[in-house]
Amino acid sequence: MKLPATSSSKAPVKFRMPTADNLVPIRLDIETEGQRYKDAFTWNPSDPDSEVVVFAKRTVRDLKLPPQFITQIAQSIQTQLTEFRSYEGQDMYTAEKIVPIKLDLRVNHTLIKDHFLWDLNNYESDPEEFARTFCNDMGIEDPEVGPAVAFAIREQLYEIAIQSVASAREIKISKKGRRGAEHAISSKGGGNALDLMKLFRYNSSVVRKRKEWYVYEPIVDILSNEEVDALEAREDRNTR
Amino acid sequence: MEMPQYDPNTKPEFELYTIPSHSSWFRWDDIHETERTALKEFFDGSSISRTPKIYKEYRDFMINKYREEPSRRLTFTQVRKSLVGDVSLLHKVFRFLDEWGLINFGAVSRGDDSDNRDSSLGDTELKNQVKIEEGAPNGVRVVALPNSLKPISVPNSGADGSGNGKVAVAGETGVKLPPLASYSDVFGDLVKLKGFKCGSCGEQCNSGCYEYSKGSFVICEKCFKNGNYGEDKSKDDFRFSDLGGNSLTHGATWTEAETLLLLESVMRHGDNWELVAQNVPTKSKLDCISKLIELPFGEFMMGSAHEMNSCPTGSLNSLKEGQSASSENQNDVKMEDQVHDQMNESKQNGDAATEEPPAKRKRIAPLSDGGSTLIKQVAHISTMVGPHVTAAAAEAAVAALCNESSCPREIFDGDEDYLANGLSSPTMVSDPERALQVDASKMEENQSDLTETQDASSEKNDVPLNLRIRTATATALGAAAANAKLLADQEDREIEHLVAIIIETQMKKLHSKINYFDDLELIMEKEYNEMMQLKECLVEERIDVLERALKTGVSKWRS
Numbered sequence: 001m002k003l004p005a006t007s008s009s010k011a012p013v014k015f016r017m018p019t020a021d022n023l024v025p026i027r028l029d030i031e032t033e034g035q036r037y038k039d040a041f042t043w044n045p046s047d048p049d050s051e052v053v054v055f056a057k058r059t060v061r062d063l064k065l066p067p068q069f070i071t072q073i074a075q076s077i078q079t080q081l082t083e084f085r086s087y088e089g090q091d092m093y094t095a096e097k098i099v100p101i102k103l104d105l106r107v108n109h110t111l112i113k114d115h116f117l118w119d120l121n122n123y124e125s126d127p128e129e130f131a132r133t134f135c136n137d138m139g140i141e142d143p144e145v146g147p148a149v150a151f152a153i154r155e156q157l158y159e160i161a162i163q164s165v166a167s168a169r170e171i172k173i174s175k176k177g178r179r180g181a182e183h184a185i186s187s188k189g190g191g192n193a194l195d196l197m198k199l200f201r202y203n204s205s206v207v208r209k210r211k212e213w214y215v216y217e218p219i220v221d222i223l224s225n226e227e228v229d230a231l232e233a234r235e236d237r238n239t240r
Numbered sequence: 241m242e243m244p245q246y247d248p249n250t251k252p253e254f255e256l257y258t259i260p261s262h263s264s265w266f267r268w269d270d271i272h273e274t275e276r277t278a279l280k281e282f283f284d285g286s287s288i289s290r291t292p293k294i295y296k297e298y299r300d301f302m303i304n305k306y307r308e309e310p311s312r313r314l315t316f317t318q319v320r321k322s323l324v325g326d327v328s329l330l331h332k333v334f335r336f337l338d339e340w341g342l343i344n345f346g347a348v349s350r351g352d353d354s355d356n357r358d359s360s361l362g363d364t365e366l367k368n369q370v371k372i373e374e375g376a377p378n379g380v381r382v383v384a385l386p387n388s389l390k391p392i393s394v395p396n397s398g399a400d401g402s403g404n405g406k407v408a409v410a411g412e413t414g415v416k417l418p419p420l421a422s423y424s425d426v427f428g429d430l431v432k433l434k435g436f437k438c439g440s441c442g443e444q445c446n447s448g449c450y451e452y453s454k455g456s457f458v459i460c461e462k463c464f465k466n467g468n469y470g471e472d473k474s475k476d477d478f479r480f481s482d483l484g485g486n487s488l489t490h491g492a493t494w495t496e497a498e499t500l501l502l503l504e505s506v507m508r509h510g511d512n513w514e515l516v517a518q519n520v521p522t523k524s525k526l527d528c529i530s531k532l533i534e535l536p537f538g539e540f541m542m543g544s545a546h547e548m549n550s551c552p553t554g555s556l557n558s559l560k561e562g563q564s565a566s567s568e569n570q571n572d573v574k575m576e577d578q579v580h581d582q583m584n585e586s587k588q589n590g591d592a593a594t595e596e597p598p599a600k601r602k603r604i605a606p607l608s609d610g611g612s613t614l615i616k617q618v619a620h621i622s623t624m625v626g627p628h629v630t631a632a633a634a635e636a637a638v639a640a641l642c643n644e645s646s647c648p649r650e651i652f653d654g655d656e657d658y659l660a661n662g663l664s665s666p667t668m669v670s671d672p673e674r675a676l677q678v679d680a681s682k683m684e685e686n687q688s689d690l691t692e693t694q695d696a697s698s699e700k701n702d703v704p705l706n707l708r709i710r711t712a713t714a715t716a717l718g719a720a721a722a723n724a725k726l727l728a729d730q731e732d733r734e735i736e737h738l739v740a741i742i743i744e745t746q747m748k749k750l751h752s753k754i755n756y757f758d759d760l761e762l763i764m765e766k767e768y769n770e771m772m773q774l775k776e777c778l779v780e781e782r783i784d785v786l787e788r789a790l791k792t793g794v795s796k797w798r799s
Contacts, residue, residue: 098325116320116321116327117324117325117327118327119329121287122326122329124328125326125328130327130328133316137315137317138317205297206298207322207324210322213321214321216320216322
C-alpha cells in the first residue's frame with residue numbers, strides 16, 4: 001500500500017522501531033491482592049508467543065509472587081505485543097525527523113535528567129549503546145540504570161513512530177492531492193521535530209552557544225534513602 | 241597546530257599534540273578520503289543535516305575540546321551537549337576520532353572499563369578504591385599502535401625522545417609510561433583490602449565497615465560508634481558499606497565441606513536457591529550461584545538436578561561422593577566403625593551378603609586389619625560403578641573364585657538363590673543412591689534390608705568369612721575392570737570413527753582433484769578444437785591466395 005504522491009519526501013516504509021534492533025518496549029504495572037509489580041523491559045516481537053507464558057512463569061517464580069500474577073503478566077505482555085503488531089502492517093512516514101528526547105527517570109537511587117536529539121530516520125541507531133556509553137561516561141555503577149535509560153528512549157521512539165503512522169493514515173484519508181499531501185506531511189511532521197532548515201542552514205553553526213550547554217547536559221543524582229522513599233510515596237499517590 | 245610525528249631535534253616552539261602516525265593524513269583545512277569513506281552519511285547529500293561542512297564542525301569541535309586538556313579522557317557525553325544533531329551520528333564521529341587517535345590519544349586509560357567491571361572484584365566499594373592501576377597489569381603488553389606488535393619501552397624522561405621513535409613524547413603534553421607493574425603491585429591492595437582492616441583500631445571488620453568517601457580509609461562499626469574517625473575526618477564523610485551481602489571476603493573462601501554441601505543441596509533442591517542457601521549456612525544465595533557456575537560441571541548439575549538418570553552427572557556425582565566418602569572415612573578413627581563401614585559397603589555391592597553376629601565381627605577385626613586399606617580402596621572403586629555392572633562383576637568374580645577350587649563352588653551353588661536375592665535388593669537400594677550422598681543412615685537401611693533377607697535364609701550362613709572377603713575384593717576389581725574395558729571399547733570406536741572420517745576426507749580431496757583435472761581436460765580439448773579450426777581457416781586462406789595468384793598469372797611464380 002504505497003502512496004505514489006510522496007515521491008519528494010521519503011517514501012513510506014513499513015512500520016518498525018527506528019532502531020537497529022526491532023525491539024518493543026513493554027511496561028508492566030500490575031496490582032493484585034495488595035502486591036504491586038512494576039517492570040519495564042524490551043521484547044523481541046519475532047519471538048514465538050509461547051515465550052510470553054514461559055517468561056511470566058519464570059518471573060513469578062523468581063520474584064516469589066502469588067500465582068495469580070502469571071496470567072495477568074502474560075495478558076499484559078500479549079496485549080502490548082498485539083498492539084505493536086497491529087501497527088506493523090501499516091506505513092509510516094519517516095521524513096527527516098530529528099526529535100528531542102528527554103530523559104527523566106529514577107532507577108533505585110539514581111535520578112537522571114537528560115535532553116538530546118535523536119534522528120528517527122537512522123535505522124542503525126542503538127538505544128542500548130547510547131545507554132552503555134552514558135553509564136560509562138557518567139560512572140554509574142548501578143547495573144539497572146543502563147537498561148532503564150535504553151528503555152525510556154525506546155518508549156519515546158515507539159510513541160513517535162505510532163504518531164507517524166497515525167499521521168500517515170490521516171494523510172491518506174485527506175485526499176488533498178499531491179501538493180496538499182506534501183504540505184500535510186511537513187506540517188504533520190510533528191510539533192516535536194526540529195526545523196532542520198533552520199538548524200542546519202549554511203551560515204549557522206552546529207555548535208551550540210555555551211549558555212545553552214546546560215540545557216542539553218545530563219544530570220545524574222544519587223539520592224539518599226529518605227529521598228527515595230519520599231519520591232516513591234509521591235509516585236504512588238499520583239498513579240492511584 | 242600539530243605535527244603528526246615528533247622529530248627530537250627540532251625545538252618545539254608551539255604546543256605539540258601527539259597523534260599516531262597512521263593518522264598523519266589529518267589536516268585541519270581539509271577532509272580526507274579516510275573520513276569520507278568512514279562517515280559516508282555526511283557526504284552523500286542525503287540530508288540537509290549531514291553535510292561536509294557540518295561534519296567538519298563536529299570534528300573540529302571535538303578535537304579542540306579534547307586538546308584543551310589532553311591528559312584527561314574526553315567522554316562523549318561532554319561533547320554531545322554542545323553539538324546539535326543526532327546523538328547516534330555524533331557518537332559515530334566521536335568513535336571514529338577515538339579509533340584513529342585524533343582524540344584521547346594521550347589520555348589515561350579508564351580505570352573502570354567495562355572489562356574490569358566484570359572482574360571478580362564484586363564489591364562495588366573495592367572498585368572505587370582500586371581505581372587506577374599503575375601501568376599495565378601482568379600479562380598485557382603495551383604497544384605503540386593499536387595493531388603493531390612492537391612493545392613500548394619506557395621513555396627515560398618526558399623531554400627527550402622515547403626509546404623507540406614511534407611514541408612521540410612532546411614537551412609538556414607528553415605521555416610518560418610508568419614502569420610495568422608486577423602482580424603484587426597491582427593486586428596487593430586488593431589482597432589487603434579483602435580483609436578490610438579497620439583504619440583506626442586495626443581489627444578486622446567483618447560485618448560492616450564505614451568507608452571514607454574521600455579516600456580509601458576504612459573503619460569498623462565499633463570505631464564509628466565510638467567516634468574514632470581518624471585524623472581530620474568528620475562523621476558525615478563516612479559511608480556505610482555492608483560486607484555481608486556482596487563482600488569479597490565471605491564469597492572467596494569455599495572449603496571442601498561447603499562445596500560438598502552446596503552440591504548436595506543443589507541436587508536436592510535444584511533451582512530453588514533460597515533452600516540451597518539455607519542449607520549452606522555460611523554462604524549467601526549469590527555466592528552459591530556464582531560458585532556453582534564456577535565449578536567445571538556446575539552447569540550440568542543445575543540442569544540435571546531433577547533427572548536422576550543422566551549418566552554423566554551420575555558418574556560425576558558418585559565420583560564426588562566417592563571422594564567425599566574417602567575423606568569422611570579418613571577421618572574415621574574407630575576401628576570397629578571402620579570395619580563396619582567397609583563391610584557394609586562391600587555388602588551393598590551385591591555380594592552375597594550375610595550378617596555376622598557382632599561378636600564374631602570383633603574377633604575378626606585384627607585379621608582384616610592388614611587388608612583394610614585394600615578393602616577401602618576396593619569399596620570406593622565399586623561405588624563408582626553402576627549396580628548392574630557390579631552385579632555382573634560379582635557373578636564373574638564368583639565364577640573366577642569357583643574355578644580356583646571346587647569347594648567354594650559347592651558352597652556358592654547352594655547359595656545361588658540367596659545370591660540372587662541378595663543381589664537384587666542392594667541393586668534396588670543403590671539405584672536411588674546413585675545421585676545421593678553416601679550416608680551412614682542409608683547404610684543402616686541397607687543393613688535392615690539385608691537382615692530381613694538374611695533371616696529368611698539363615699541356615700546358609702556357613703560360607704566362611706575369608707571367602708566372602710575374597711569375593712568382595714574380586715567383585716570390586718572385576719567391576720573396575722569391566723568399566724575400564726568399556727572405556728577402552730569406547731576409545732576404540734572413537735578411533736575407528738575418526739579414521740573413517742580421515743579416509744573420507746582424503747577421498748573427497750581426491751575426488752575434487754579429479755574433477756578439477758577433468759575440467760582442465762575439457763578446456764584443453766576445446767582449445768585444441770579451436771586451434772584445429774583456426775588451422776583449417778588458415779589453410780583455406782592460403783589456398784585462396786594461391787588460386788588468386790595462379791589466376792593472375794603463372795609468371796609471377798616463375799620469376
